[in-house]
Amino acid sequence: MRLACFAAAACAAFAFAASAQNSTTEGIAKYREALQEGNPAELWEARGEGLWKAPRGPNKVSLERCDLGLGAGVVKGAYAQLPKYFADADRVMDLETRLVWCMVKLQGISEADAKKNPFGNGNDKKSDIEALVAYVTSESRGVKMNVSVAHPKEMQMYRVGEKIFYFRGGPHDFGCVTCHGADNQRIRLQDLPNLTKIEGTQKAYTTWPAYRVSQGELRTFQWRLNDCFRQQRFPELEFGSDASIALTMFLAKNANGAAFDGPAIKR
Amino acid sequence: MIARILLFSALFAAVLVGCAIAPSDERISADASAMIKNSFKARGQAGLDRLDQDDTQRLCSQAAGKTPPRDVAERIEKQNLATIKYPADGKLLGDWKNGEKIAQDGRGKQYSDDPKGPVGGNCYACHQLAPQELAYGTIGPSLYRFGKLRGYTVETQRYAYGKIFNSEAFAACSTMPRFGHNGILSEQQIKDVTALLMDPASPVNQ
Numbered sequence: 001m002r003l004a005c006f007a008a009a010a011c012a013a014f015a016f017a018a019s020a021q022n023s024t025t026e027g028i029a030k031y032r033e034a035l036q037e038g039n040p041a042e043l044w045e046a047r048g049e050g051l052w053k054a055p056r057g058p059n060k061v062s063l064e065r066c067d068l069g070l071g072a073g074v075v076k077g078a079y080a081q082l083p084k085y086f087a088d089a090d091r092v093m094d095l096e097t098r099l100v101w102c103m104v105k106l107q108g109i110s111e112a113d114a115k116k117n118p119f120g121n122g123n124d125k126k127s128d129i130e131a132l133v134a135y136v137t138s139e140s141r142g143v144k145m146n147v148s149v150a151h152p153k154e155m156q157m158y159r160v161g162e163k164i165f166y167f168r169g170g171p172h173d174f175g176c177v178t179c180h181g182a183d184n185q186r187i188r189l190q191d192l193p194n195l196t197k198i199e200g201t202q203k204a205y206t207t208w209p210a211y212r213v214s215q216g217e218l219r220t221f222q223w224r225l226n227d228c229f230r231q232q233r234f235p236e237l238e239f240g241s242d243a244s245i246a247l248t249m250f251l252a253k254n255a256n257g258a259a260f261d262g263p264a265i266k267r
Numbered sequence: 268m269i270a271r272i273l274l275f276s277a278l279f280a281a282v283l284v285g286c287a288i289a290p291s292d293e294r295i296s297a298d299a300s301a302m303i304k305n306s307f308k309a310r311g312q313a314g315l316d317r318l319d320q321d322d323t324q325r326l327c328s329q330a331a332g333k334t335p336p337r338d339v340a341e342r343i344e345k346q347n348l349a350t351i352k353y354p355a356d357g358k359l360l361g362d363w364k365n366g367e368k369i370a371q372d373g374r375g376k377q378y379s380d381d382p383k384g385p386v387g388g389n390c391y392a393c394h395q396l397a398p399q400e401l402a403y404g405t406i407g408p409s410l411y412r413f414g415k416l417r418g419y420t421v422e423t424q425r426y427a428y429g430k431i432f433n434s435e436a437f438a439a440c441s442t443m444p445r446f447g448h449n450g451i452l453s454e455q456q457i458k459d460v461t462a463l464l465m466d467p468a469s470p471v472n473q
Contacts, residue, residue, distance in 0.1 A: 156290070156298070163299035166331040168324045170317040171376050171451055172444040173435075177332040179406065181442075187392045187404045196332060229307075233376045235317055236310040243306030246299075 041134055041211040041263035044218035048135025051128055057107025066102035068095070068136065079140035080260050083249045085151040092157045094248045096222045097240040099132050118239040119226070122217040133209055133220045140260045145206065147253040154249065157242075161250030164243055165195070174232040176247070190267070195251060202258035205251050210264040218263060221248055296329070311378035323347060327440035340439035348436035350448045351429045359424040359461055366463030367470070369456050370396055376451065388431075388452055388460055393443075396463065397470035406442060413464040415472040428461045 052063045052075075068078035069086070083094040089101055096118070103114040120127040149155045168175035179187060180195035194200035208221045225244050229237045237244055290298075309315050320328065323343050326335060334340065353359070372387020374380050390396060393406035396413075417423045430437055432447030446452040452460070463469050 156295075159290075159295045160299045160302055163296055163328075164303060166328050167299065167303060167320075168328050169320050170313075171449045173324055173327070173449070174444070175328065178442045181332040182406075185404070185406050187406065188402045190404075192406075230377050230379060233313065233317065235307040235313040235315055236378060238306055238308055241306030242302045246302060 039211055039263070039265045040216075041138075041209070041218050041265065044131045044134035044211070045138045045263065046135075047126075048131035048133065051132055052135055057103065057109040059106065059108040061106055063099075063102050063106065063132075065106060066099070068098055075136055075139045077140055077143045079137045080143040081146050081148065083154075083157070083245055083252060084148060085153045092151075092153050092245055092249060094221070094240075094245050094252075095133055095136060096129060096220060097245060099129060099136075100240060115239055118220075119223050120217050122215045130209075130218050130220055130223075134218050134263050137209055137260070137262050141262065143260050145202070145252065145255045145258050145260055147249070147256055149249075149253055157246045157249040158253055161246035161248070164247050165250055170233040172233045174234075176228065176232075178232075195254075198254055201251055201254040205255035206258050206261045207264035207266070209262050210266040212266055214267055312376070312380070312382040313378040323435050323440075330440050335439055343439040344436055347433045347445070347448065348429075350445075351432050351436060352447070352454075353425065353428065354454055354458065359421075359428045359458060360465055361455060361458030361460075361462045363459070363462040363466040363469040363471075365456075366459035366461070367397065369452070369460055370463055371400075386451060388446060388456070390460065390463075398473070399470060410464060410471065412472055414467065414469070419465060419467055424461060424465050427464050428457060431457050431460055 055062050065072045067073075067086075067088075068075065069081055069084050070076075070078050079095055082098070083092050085092050086098065086101075091097075093101065100111065100114045103109045104111050117125070117127050118129050120130055149158045165176045168178070176195065179185070179192050180200075183194045183197070183200070185192045185194075193204035195204060205221075208224055209219055211217070212219050222239055222244060225247055226237045226239070229235075303318055304315070307315060307318060323346065326339055326343055329335070330339070335343070369388045370390035372385065373389040373392060375384065375386030380386075390410075391400055391403045393404040395403040395405075395409040395411050398411060413427070414423065426437075430443075431452070433445045434441040434443035435445055435448075444451060447454070447457055463471055466472070
């Protein structure tokens with residue numbers, strides 16, 4: 001499967017060199033279309049459903065009593081209204097941090113263990129978090145994004161997230177806004193969504209998580225933020241950190257009204 | 268009586284809630300800076316000191332993706348102009364062939380990169396340069412025929428060298444990194460990239 005994808009990518013790359021810029025863009029669009037027909041994300045969704053329902057941890061219970069915001073055990077549509085404020089934790093949480101919370105509180109797994117492997121390596125090292133995220137998000141496919149900022153802590157996270165979006169630093173002076181602040185921009189041939197506009201944010205946010213063909217891995221929104229900051233030449237964004245949740249809050253709320261369409265498939 | 272006390276209490280509580288108005292923009296900015304400090308960990312060559320903003324970074328973050336007010340923009344440009352160091356030997360053009368390699372190379376300064384180098388300029392990520400390279404980005408303007416269009420003068424050489432050394436000297440809150448000022452590229456590397464733009468023999472000018 002992966003070899004075939006790489007071969008297709010290589011052929012596409014040769015095709016680029018031989019053609020003009022417009023047909024390059026068309027070629028990429030066709031390549032993406034072909035990828036839509038079979039999305040390996042389904043493998044992660046199935047594994048995640050198994051993990052969700054299996055008794056695990058010292059308490060030997062499943063995650064089926066985990067409250068993702070719509071009540072204990074309700075998965076359908078839960079992702080479309082995250083992040084949100086959870087009174088039991090007195091904290092605004094995104095899906096990943098809520099999953100860790102449930103593993104700790106319900107299954108008795110230590111927080112360090114629950115957080116130690118957030119990202120797989122596309123090969124032998126699989127991440128349970130990525131699989132669980134694939135399953136939970138797949139249960140919101142087609143559901144309109146509806147993230148609330150009614151609670152003061154939700155509004156606080158949204159406003160701080162906006163500031164972090166515009167925060168420039170590091171040796172290259174980069175911030176999120178450097179690449180995601182204008183329409184119709186690309187790095188090399190990669191199109192960049194304009195995350196300062198509602199339409200751009202809706203299109204981008206509703207297609208994460210995604211199966212990344214180039215990595216052979218299902219990638220979560222936490223991963224997306226982590227790897228953006230690596231390319232920004234920042235230190236490493238910590239998994240489940242407040243800054244990661246604030247940025248997610250800023251983008252998720254701005255995506256409100258658009259139908260969630262993940263897990264998607266991307267280059 | 269008890270009912271009245273309760274009513275007053277309720278009114279007082281309502282006023283208190285009403286007073287808990289939204290935090291100011293300055294407060295939120297301070298919260299964001301504190302949150303950033305608590306949300307990253309040092310890894311490889313990327314230490315936490317990279318989160319400390321200089322004056323330019325702080326003012327440009329405040330501008331939130333827009334051009335800052337005229338007085339702020341002038342202050343940023345003036346400060347950054349003063350940092351530009353032109354080569355002591357007076358030679359601004361290096362080897363355009365090396366410049367092309369530097370323009371293609373996106374490695375360097377990420378925590379996943381070898382701290383010993385090499386470090387590239389990654390110019391093609393954002394700019395069109397030589398027409399042979401079709402995989403160019405569009406965050407910056409096209410630099411195709413940079414020298415040919417502007418004339419191969421010493422003034423244009425100095426502008427190109429200075430712009431690569433410190434872009435903020437010429438356009439406050441530019442998205443372009445300050446390659447010389449922030450120690451991303453060496454003097455020789457900047458000379459080589461300047462040659463890629465300004466050498467009449469460079470593929471950029473064909």
